[in-house]
Amino acid sequence: MSIQIFALIALLAVWGLAYVGAPLIVWTLAAGLLLIALKLLGVLGAGGLAIAGGVYAALALLLNLRPLRRMLVTRPIFAAFKKVLPEMSATEREALEAGDTWWEAEMFRGRPDWSKLLDFKYTPLTPEEQSFLDNECEALCKLCDDWKVEFEQKDLPEAVWNFIRERKFLAMLIKKEYGGLGFSANAQSAVVTKLATKSITLAVTVMVPNSLGPGELLMHYGTPAQRQRWLPGLVSGKEIPCFGLTGPEVGSDATAMPDLGIVCYGEHEGQRVLGIRLNFSKRYITLAPVATVIGLAFKLRDPDGLLGDPSKTDYGITCALIPAKHPGVQIGRRHYPGAAFMNGTIHGRDVFIPVDWIIGGPAMAGKGWRMLVECLSAGRGISLPALAAAAGQTAYRMTGVYGRFRRQFKVPIGKFEGVQEATGRIAGFAYILEAMRVMTASAVDHCAPSVVTAIAKYHMTEMMRKTINDGMDVMAGRAIQQGPRNFMATAYKATPVAITVEGANILTRNLMIFGQGAIRCHAYVFPEMEAARENDLAAFDRLLFGHIGFSINRAVRAFTLGLTGARLARAPVDGELAPYFRRMERFSAALAFCADLTMGVLGGKLKFMERLSARLGDVLSQLYIASCVAKFYLEGPKTQAELAHARWALDHCQYEIAHAFDGFLRNFPVAWARWVMRTVVFPLGNHVKPVSDARNAQVADLILEDTDVRERLSWLVFKNGGVNDPIGRMEHAWAVGRKTEAAYQKFYRLAAKGELEGDTVAERLRNAVARGLMTPAEAEQAQAYDTVRYDVILTDDFSPAYIAGDYAAERGEDINQAALRARVA
Template sequence: MTALVTTLVAVLAAWALAFAGAPLLVWTAAIGVLLLALKGLGLIGTTAFAIAGTVFVTLALLLNLRPLRRAVLTAPIFGVFKKVLPEMSSTEREALEAGDTWWEAEMFRGRPDWNKLIDFKYTALTPEEQSFLDNECEELCKLCDDWKIEFEQKDLPPEAWAYIREKKFLAMLIKKEYGGLGFSANAQSAVVTKLATKSITMAVTVMVPNSLGPGELLMHYGTDQQKKQWLPGLVDGSELPCFGLTGPEVGSDATAMPDLGVVGYGEHEGKKVLGITLNFSKRYITLAPVATVVGLAFKLRDPDGLLGDKSKSEYGITCALVPAKHPGVQIGRRHYPGAAFMNGTIHGKDVFIPVDWIIGGPAMAGKGWRMLVECLSAGRGISLPALGTAAGQTAYRMTGAYGRFRRQFKVSIGKFEGVQEATGRIGGYAYTLEAMRVMTASAVDHCAPSVVTAIAKYHMTELMRKIVTDGMDVMAGKAIQQGPRNFMATAYKATPVAITVEGANILTRNLMIFGQGAIRCHEYVFPEMEAARENDLPAFDKLLFGHIGFSVNRAVRAFTLGLTGARLARSPVDGEMAPYFRDMERFSAALAFCSDLTMGVLGGKLKFLERLSARLGDVLSQLYIASCVAKYYLEGPKTEAELAHARWALDHCLYEIANAFDGFIRNFPVAWARGVMRLVVFPLGNRFKPVSDRVNARVADLILEPNDVRERLSWLVFVNGGEHDPVGRMEHAWKVSQDCEEAYLKFFKLANKGELAGDTVADRLRDAVTRGLMTREEADQADTYDKVRYEVISTDDFSKEYIAGNYDAERAEVIEMAAVRARVA
């Protein structure tokens, strides 16, 4: 019995030490105490104690005396590690080193410090920023008619262009000291979101100069002379910028760029100067057709060492600013993507520019890729996520209204369970999008989080695709019939643009999120690689044994938390959110363990197993998304309606995490590792299921009702366009319904029972009043409601001349009235 108890105590003690992540010295002391206890209890004899003691002391000295450990154990491992370490190009290194790690690193390391999340402060809008949203953004939206922009004009109206320039919409990120607005990332995100709820073309026009482009590059890297030359024009709108990176042969892989600049002497403004002869062909360049200055990325070559380094001829990707009217530069023909924003081609043959036109001057030659990667956070973390959020907010507000007004089989379609599947998703996704928007934009205000912004770009644009599709399904014919009444079609057509740009989503998911996250966010991997590159054995030794302890701890933690249903995990709060925080910690530990085992077993091969790395990336992404949702709920009013949306979003995240782990483990190529990972991650099986029908139905019901969440999730939707605006028409109907719906439902029930005479609504209402079944006031309210109801479900039709391009053939009022005239009941 004594031996059994001792064994049990020893196992539990070892388990506790591993779970807590005890250091090597504590383990050494614990094993020494165990040996002494075994001897003292008479469980081992003198000879066995002497042999075990000798082995123990030898191993203890070998592991704890670092010079001895380095010489005997670490040095051979170090040699093997350097040989198997995959080659890393300079481009890959620059991408890895660019930007900062942030909250995603906590989730990746398996033991998140929840206080960092709880204490993190969202960036509050300043009074100036709020005023800009409430006034300038409102006025700009009123200047734009999305139908005319997309179908007739294929461009913003001149007055909108003028207003954009006048009010410095293109200079939100330029600091006030240079005359710009100096807005926070959160404010820029809110502006783009609001504009996109009115017109995607308008939003894209504004967001591009405020994300990856000459303005941001000049702010970070430009010389004083370049800032003095270009920033005033970029601020007042007299200069319109574009940035040429993508070309026929280069998309996501910038290293394939064939565009070339060769250093040499040439003539500029009548003088012989050191410069660069450029040959380039760019496409998909937003604002190119109207640009006055072109930011240009190209590979730089200096065959004669004229830049000062005779040993170096290939400098790599370099960025320069070139006036659009510079000799040899050709602004090409327009592309026409899913929306009417300006997008086109730029070409140049034997274009000579001075070396001083390199952004940052000659000293920044060859550093263009690093510059671009470091500045990508604006596009990935602000602009494109804002488009996704705009789709979510619009779909939430408009689908809710439509689902309430539109009736089939005498019931509001929003009450049909089949429809609720879609509207519940819309509600959950919209909540997720706004939570991610404010969290990620606020992060960009604090640092330059490269992995987080990649997560946001990929998942928020994918959610945009899903939410727009669900909205189209619910509104059916209302959504597919294009015209001045349609507020969904442009988003549906333009969604693939957001999916494609700033790193195509397929690449972002399969290569970037885990590929960059695993190295940058891991506590040991990147430092180990750097130690190997610098041939620093002492540093590698310390990291290696720290890494071993880390892996053991995370494996034990993941297994234990899985075995106990995460009850031993920590939560920073009590109440409704506590189980979600504990599950997140459990999966965080599982991710850390699986990542370590995967990198250890597959090594450099993992780089080419994109499906596997994508699934681990999905785990990391969903952990971040769940963190955003939990934080957003805790920062909000915590009402019952809010809780329903948060539960939907968090249940969905946890299901996606478990599903990604399951797919990863099932497809892992090494059998024994599959077994180990399944045991550690799902010791009792996978208990995580899709969002329940009950939770989904609760959100689907709420989307039909006026409540605090509806306003919080759609606060940026432009609603003041009036009754002839597609969203404004729905807003007007919604407001009418708050006063008149009760009377209309009374009439509706009477009519459905067959108690009212007449073939039209007017006839039946007259009969109801005559017979005393309704008062005159009730009848008037029902009539008002029915008129706006019909407006909500109406679609547009056109003459064949108008459709053929003769836009003078019909006035807007004629198009609008056509649907009303078609009414027969």
């Protein structure tokens, strides 16, 4: 065997060991075999073998005898690591430790176990939950007139409030043993989505008590006495809860709150008791104007050691439950955040409460931040993603109707390529949004996935914003003119609320997703940090060498998969989706390597380089989103229409991954590391393309048709409001149009050729029948189509008195008829 062939075989063997992630002992044995082979081939003489064998034996003992390795190798690294390890505050630690890792950890670690994704079960709706959607939700939507709520009343009608209370809409998450509905997260998500397709105010009113609020905190942390005191009222609706967290000085950084409670003695109900004297100012608090019980977050201080620990003064963030009518508590004025849901301020000056009002009792003093982070991470995966999914479902269904009925230059606008650029995005994003909604909500039913819910909140609300903007562009004047016919304007105005609350999107993307994900999802980083904190050299040694092998393996895998177009990666399925799974595995390995090298090179400085970390977070996010899409497709009917939407979504995700990697690499501040990472991630260059015009046109055409995917992506839209409901009238037009469109097309072609006499549609139809060009039945169908077509494109107009606030000046039917009477053609 020639030396060249042997060298090639040896190189391939080394590469193979690195690619499969062989353990250290296998590398040691392989190195020994290499020395023997070199001797047999005559490359090494006796002297060379002796020298090489001595070096080999020394390294083999040093690396494989752990006590020796810890003493000579690991100990100095351990000391250096502890010096450069960034300090972590108690609140940062609590945020990191809160919640669970889930599928995102598989994508972050570079070798996803696809069976975990394929075997994961969506949470099915129980018969009771499905019945609630089909009956209670339908009835509630029918009670609500969104135009009157937003423009006239600035509040839900009393009948709606009563129905919400009576049917336990505010107690979906409270367990049945306490009288609540005990719904799954997936069911809660479906309820909020359906209500949001009717009214944002209605949906927000219902979702907030079922997200971060007293009900959930009591369920998880409350004492038996607190649950007995408050849960019956929360279940019956007698008690309306709100939670006071944000304030003038406090937005996404809740730890900066100035609201303070001092432990002291005071008088309560005629007795001297140990309690807390509070001063606080909260704003942006949903349901505050109508709340009867307030969950309050504040910083707790015990200067006199009255809680039993004289050495501890500052306890940190604490949560308490306070009746809204408690002395000193002031429910302030209302905000108006782009929609009419109740939102306002809460103030308190020298408010004294017993220490027993701390949620969980005095033992939970100072543990409020952990409580809030855990509850918020779960709620973040339900409420705002549900609003986003509602926007996607409504836009998909309604732009399909409008794009088919509205004509310009004698062509349905849905057929114009410029319009299809927008409607294709609407279709693709609607598919992604529903895939993420059901996946993330089902995950919340299985665990408390903090990183996944942050990904869902940020990306779904951003897609919501883009989808609504595209819908507004397509429907143009039909969307911007507000009135009883408009189903877009309220969502457009309220979108910034979803972007801002439960962690502003800028903070979520730039700090949370990668900052939390890199530490929690990584197989080694957080355990290494914990080993350093606990001064555990043995654990750190084991983790360090595992980490080194991990990084080498991911680098080699990413480079190899990049060179081969991911053909060596595993795909858990055959067919159309197999290449997407392989490319996801390639980018997963690239993310793992880049994250490792980045943290190693930049260390604690990465914490302040938000644009870099955000791009790595984007990679992780898009890998999760692509997983949701693939899972959703595989769980569905797998029709050609479904496949077209899934491929659009996966093409979009993989382009966004490559785009994020490219931006990260171009801006990485260390030249040699930048070169290494670009070589590994894009060894042949970045050739990932955005969604093609052909694929975008395919889904844009499908949005205009009756397909199985149309129903799957809009199944939660409230459709039964009748012909005077903004969505109901579009649904009526679609139903009529599908039966009569052929006759109208025949009439339209005749009219376009100038073969019919008359100035109006009715006159031309009579002429067509008289001349035998159409039958009476066809003319009747064409007239029916034209009637609903015209209704689809109409907008509302109002009298000056009504606009000025005299809402008795015009009734709904007057407004409706005014638009119809304006027709001249």
